[in-house]
Amino acid sequence: MHAALLMTVIDSSKREDKMAKVLRCADMGSECNWVGRAETEEDLFKMAAKHAAEAHGMKEIPKELLAKAKAVIRNE
Ligand SMILES: [Zn+2]
Numbered sequence: 001m002h003a004a005l006l007m008t009v010i011d012s013s014k015r016e017d018k019m020a021k022v023l024r025c026a027d028m029g030s031e032c033n034w035v036g037r038a039e040t041e042e043d044l045f046k047m048a049a050k051h052a053a054e055a056h057g058m059k060e061i062p063k064e065l066l067a068k069a070k071a072v073i074r075n076e
Contacts, residue, residue, distance in 0.1 A: 019075045023048055027072040028065065030056070041073065 021044045025032035034051050038044035048069060052058040061069075 022074045022076045023069060023072065024074075025051065025055075028068055032056070037076075041070075044073065045069070 020037045020039060021041055023036040023044050025034040025036075032055060034055060036044050036047040036051065038047055045066070049061055052061055
């Protein structure tokens, strides 16, 4: 009984480690359906910056937008 319960706890903590950071362009107030997924916030922002440049013609992401992006990042 107790061993089985322990396994369940370990399993769920492993799953949490694998949770991805998710950023949706739509959450930034855009009508774009791009969704970025990465293991770390840093990687996610790199992807987002690349997407913003390619899809939205933004050479640089303004600080306000970066702050907004941080606020809408989800763990999934
Ligand atoms: Zn977009």
